Amino acid sequence: MDKTVSLKDGTELRIRFVTRDDLDRLLAFFRALPEEDRQYLRGDSTKREVVERRIQDMEAGRVIRLAALDGDQIVAEGALELAGHEWTAHVGELRLIVARAYQRRGLGTLMARELYDQAAKHKVEQIVTAMMRPQVGARNIALKLGFREEIIVPQHVKDRAGRIQDLILMRCDLEALWREIETAFTLSDWQRTR
Numbered sequence: 001m002d003k004t005v006s007l008k009d010g011t012e013l014r015i016r017f018v019t020r021d022d023l024d025r026l027l028a029f030f031r032a033l034p035e036e037d038r039q040y041l042r043g044d045s046t047k048r049e050v051v052e053r054r055i056q057d058m059e060a061g062r063v064i065r066l067a068a069l070d071g072d073q074i075v076a077e078g079a080l081e082l083a084g085h086e087w088t089a090h091v092g093e094l095r096l097i098v099a100r101a102y103q104r105r106g107l108g109t110l111m112a113r114e115l116y117d118q119a120a121k122h123k124v125e126q127i128v129t130a131m132m133r134p135q136v137g138a139r140n141i142a143l144k145l146g147f148r149e150e151i152i153v154p155q156h157v158k159d160r161a162g163r164i165q166d167l168i169l170m171r172c173d174l175e176a177l178w179r180e181i182e183t184a185f186t187l188s189d190w191q192r193t194r
């Protein structure tokens with residue numbers, strides 16, 4: 001997967017699979033994120049060994065990873081984690097993070113669309129996404145993309161600052177997601193500039 005996309009304001013970016021050569025670019029991306037946005041990431045992605053492990057998981061086929069690039073700089077990263085065991089082999093987990101300067105310009109939606117496409121190719125039937133209660137942006141984009149809140153586990157996870165938070169698990173089946181996202185594109189002015 002390697003394509004050029006246009007944001008709502010016409011900025012052209014490239015979205016492609018992450019490769020091993022991206023290790024330093026990914027590190028630079030994660031290290032530049034504001035503490036506030038890094039707060040809810042699962043590992044400390046500012047550490048080389050953590051990013052290295054993510055690349056290994058990708059190479060082993062456990063995760064599909066996409067990056068959006070502005071020139072040579074990574075400005076967003078998205079992942080579809082494949083469960084890989086029988087009970088949940090049909091389920092994929094979506095994770096998305098966009099650099100501050102690129103947020104609210106449609107990039108999260110474009111990345112999600114590419115990840116749905118990958119999910120369909122890998123025969124994933126349901127996509128889940130998990131977040132902590134304060135992640136208002138993440139919740140809103142998920143609702144817009146057809147996810148529905150399924151489970152709230154009160155006081156279940158800790159953010160990177162060690163504060164206990166509610167976990168919100170959202171889910172959607174892929175067919176419904178496609179319907180929602182096509183509607184979102186059709187209704188938007190952005191459709192014309194895409």
Ligand SMILES: CC(C)(COP(=O)(O)OP(=O)(O)OC[C@H]1O[C@@H](n2cnc3c(N)ncnc32)[C@H](O)[C@@H]1OP(=O)(O)O)[C@@H](O)C(=O)NCCC(=O)NCCS
Pocket residue numbers: 036037038040096097098099102103104105106107108109110134135136137138139140141142144
């Ligand atoms: C969540 C995230 C991936 C969204 O990416 P994005 O590129 O900004 O998403 P889009 O521009 O495609 O937004 C799609 C829709 O999601 C909703 N949304 C996105 N960010 C939002 C925010 N901060 N607050 C409220 N709604 C938001 C809006 O409905 C938006 O549509 P609109 O801009 O036309 O109103 C991105 O903000 C991110 O990486 N955040 C990191 C940290 C995080 O989780 N923050 C949450 C706390 S605010």
